[in-house]
Amino acid sequence: MNLASATLTEANGLGWVLVVAAVLVSGLLLAGPTLRRRYPVTWWLLLGFPSVAFRVVQTWRPLMAGCGLAVSRRPALTVVSGLVGKGSPPPQPRVPRRGLMHPTSGGFVLLVRLLPGQVPENFVKAASAMAENWQVHAVRVTSWKPGVVRIVASAADPLAAPRLPKQRGPGQLLRVTVGALETGAAWVLDLRRVPHWLIVGATRSGKSTLINALVAGLAPQPVALVGIDCKGGMELSLYEPRLSALATNREQAVRLLAALVDLTLDRMNVCRAARVRNIWGLPDKERPVPVVVIVDEIAELFLVASRNEKDEAHAAGTALIRLAQLGAALGVFLVVAGQRVGSDLGPGVTALRAQLGGRVCHRVADPGTAEMALGDLNPDALKAAQAITPEQAGTAVLASGDGWERARSHLITEAEAEAVAAEYAHLAPVLSELHVEAL
Numbered sequence: 001m002n003l004a005s006a007t008l009t010e011a012n013g014l015g016w017v018l019v020v021a022a023v024l025v026s027g028l029l030l031a032g033p034t035l036r037r038r039y040p041v042t043w044w045l046l047l048g049f050p051s052v053a054f055r056v057v058q059t060w061r062p063l064m065a066g067c068g069l070a071v072s073r074r075p076a077l078t079v080v081s082g083l084v085g086k087g088s089p090p091p092q093p094r095v096p097r098r099g100l101m102h103p104t105s106g107g108f109v110l111l112v113r114l115l116p117g118q119v120p121e122n123f124v125k126a127a128s129a130m131a132e133n134w135q136v137h138a139v140r141v142t143s144w145k146p147g148v149v150r151i152v153a154s155a156a157d158p159l160a161a162p163r164l165p166k167q168r169g170p171g172q173l174l175r176v177t178v179g180a181l182e183t184g185a186a187w188v189l190d191l192r193r194v195p196h197w198l199i200v201g202a203t204r205s206g207k208s209t210l211i212n213a214l215v216a217g218l219a220p221q222p223v224a225l226v227g228i229d230c231k232g233g234m235e236l237s238l239y240e241p242r243l244s245a246l247a248t249n250r251e252q253a254v255r256l257l258a259a260l261v262d263l264t265l266d267r268m269n270v271c272r273a274a275r276v277r278n279i280w281g282l283p284d285k286e287r288p289v290p291v292v293v294i295v296d297e298i299a300e301l302f303l304v305a306s307r308n309e310k311d312e313a314h315a316a317g318t319a320l321i322r323l324a325q326l327g328a329a330l331g332v333f334l335v336v337a338g339q340r341v342g343s344d345l346g347p348g349v350t351a352l353r354a355q356l357g358g359r360v361c362h363r364v365a366d367p368g369t370a371e372m373a374l375g376d377l378n379p380d381a382l383k384a385a386q387a388i389t390p391e392q393a394g395t396a397v398l399a400s401g402d403g404w405e406r407a408r409s410h411l412i413t414e415a416e417a418e419a420v421a422a423e424y425a426h427l428a429p430v431l432s433e434l435h436v437e438a439l
Contacts, residue, residue: 176217201362206394230300241425257319278329317348324355
């Protein structure tokens with residue numbers, strides 16, 4: 001009797017567990033649309049990711065076979081012989097072994113070990129099929145280490161409406177969150193890690209928005225901002241209250257760049273006297289202020305119509321190259337932007353491009369500009385940039401020696417950028433070395 005009672009109690013307990021589980025699941029399903037709209041990350045972790053993970057497990061073997069990524073365990077003739085002579089079923093093919101799926105805020109990451117004879121390009125070609133089978137927005141495959149690829153899936157397009165994270169205080173020095181990556185992570189420009197950047201993009205592609213986001217993030221920091229805008233200051237004059245110097249034509253730009261080179265050489269002497277390799281090795285009280293030089297519309301510096309302009313263009317290009325070569329260790333950082341950047345502007349542009357390790361390519365009007373920005377780093381990044389449509393304003397491909405990503409900058413309007421510059425105008429360092437009054 002006691003055994004029967006215990007069994008009945010266990011059955012009742014199991015029944016209640018099932019009822020509670022059913023109620024919870026039903027509640028989640030009913031609240032799913034609201035939860036997804038208001039708390040997308042929570043919805044993804046509770047409902048989206050488990051369902052996608054189930055699809056991945058269920059479709060893995062047939063997907064690998066359909067994409068030509070499965071390998072027969074026995075030679076083809078042996079299999080056919082077995083089928084004809086003995087009627088035995090064909091052996092299950094070997095498929096690449098996958099690791100555990102790790103959820104992210106809007107997708108998942110999966111490591112896969114390659115079979116002998118396979119290369120990462122085989123999986124890159126199958127990325128579209130993976131996204132279709134798993135019913136996710138996009139799948140991107142990259143090489144993780146020899147013999148292993150990394151699959152990153154995005155459930156939805158995180159670039160559709162990137163959210164600006166709340167930032168308190170100035171944040172880490174020379175490190176600014178400017179948008180969102182396709183993986184859902186924050187797009188961070190870290191000038192200490194990648195000191196010099198080339199940003200290209202056609203009109204209304206998002207180039208100016210990215211510069212707005214960068215300046216807005218640097219404005220509260222103890223850095224000097226220097227602007228070179230040879231289109232009469234039409235773009236960078238918005239930030240003039242926060243700038244330590246601004247050149248609005250090529251003549252002024254040549255003088256300002258020469259002053260920046262002299263400033264860099266002076267810092268080199270200071271570091272040599274202190275027996276340190278860069279300014280970061282100096283004591284805090286002796287360390288000079290970092291200088292971020294923003295050059296808008298680089299073509300205006302290099303286009304020439306006369307011999308005199310040719311000399312100015314050569315001087316500007318030489319100074320920029322010297323700053324790029326010496327500046328990283330001495331606290332001078334370059335952000336060079338332009339609608340069109342091509343080898344037709346002269347050899348100085350190509351030499352400068354080689355010194356700018358970080359690249360951002362928005363939609364461009366000519367393939368040569370995309371080639372100049374990304375062609376020497378990664379052919380896949382170049383293809384991704386050329387696929388950006390006019391409707392995807394703000395979307396860009398960023399690349400460096402570490403690889404490439406699709407990203408989108410936060411929308412910061414001109415009025416917002418102007419307000420930020422005015423708010424932090426008191427933080428603009430006065431650098432007498434730049435001879436601001438002479439410009």
